[in-house]
Amino acid sequence: MTLEEFGFSSWFKGQIDQPLKEGWTVARVTAVHKGWSDLCDGETTRPAKSTGKLRREARGSNDYLTVGDWVLCKDFEAGDFAMIHSVLKRKTELKRKTVGRETSFQLIAANIDTAFVVHTLDKGYNLRKLERYLSIVHDSGIRPVVLLTKKDLLTRKDLKERINEVEERLPNIDIVAVSNTTGSGMRAAKKYLVPGDTYCLLGPSGVGKTSFINSLLGKEDEYFTLPVREKDGKGIHSTTWRELIVLNNGALMIDTPGMRELGHLDTAAGIDETFEDIVALEGNCKFRDCAHVNNTKGCAIIAAVEAGEISKGRYENFIRMRAESATTKQSLREQGWKNK
């Protein structure tokens, strides 16, 4: 496939204002391993390393290169190996707070058009968790689609109830339910996949991200999957690196490993978008600095919860996530994090 078909849109093309140096080419990062990356130009894939200069300029950050990036590189030995000289400016960055004592960010992927937030309808289903993943996507300015899996494992009645619950909780989000084993719902899911656009699968281990790709490819075991734990449906981390895969129709899909711990990103904007309907009421609270936790003070949000217009669970999650986001911000500020 051509570079354009591989996602190299005019947005990236526009960054190259003069002819490339002799021997240089444009390529996309399809996987990042320890110490090297895989690059592909739509035709051939080869391993590549970054120049010392590029690594130094990134000031030691591990995140200067991620799957989905577009780079300028120089090929060696008839295309067996390449050196990465620079990374093109990203259209979008999907990132999360990393696990550890200090607040910092890990890039999950770059240049994603639509992110599938994948969640199981079976054991392990947890709306709060789903909302956390969703806010990462919102905050990155990427369009989310919620992909609910394992619908085959529920009775018709339970399935209906669960889907209703998700739809009520996420009124403004596209939601599609599938079974990767029976293929039910796959046609609806495929409608989201546009050739040349880049997608990402995000969600806890074991929800069926890789199985979804296998199901799209029509090959049960093209990519490696593992059964989940019987008692709680938890996955055991079958995917261990992020990888960009070309689907049959030419859409580009990035599979990611389920995250071990989902940190609380600085997702103020993402939270506001996820809870758009709640935030819209804020202006009606009696006090401008209303914390929305005390119903004696004329809080419009609590009034709406009491009137049954907003579900209690959704309200509580909103308050919790707002509080966590404020803490993260504080911690960033203490570390002198800029632009936040």
Ligand SMILES: Nc1nc2c(ncn2[C@@H]2O[C@H](COP(=O)(O)OP(=O)(O)OP(=O)(O)O)[C@@H](O)[C@H]2O)c(=O)[nH]1
């Ligand atoms: N019954 C049923 N099982 C599914 C479905 N989707 C996935 N599974 C099973 O769930 C288990 C985990 O699936 P994976 O595709 O490995 O999950 P994952 O999200 O990629 O997990 P990580 O790579 O660990 O993040 C496998 O045993 C799959 O066969 C589904 O729609 N229905």
Ligand SMILES: [Mg+2]
């Ligand atoms: Mg996987």
Ligand SMILES: [Zn+2]
């Ligand atoms: Zn209020």
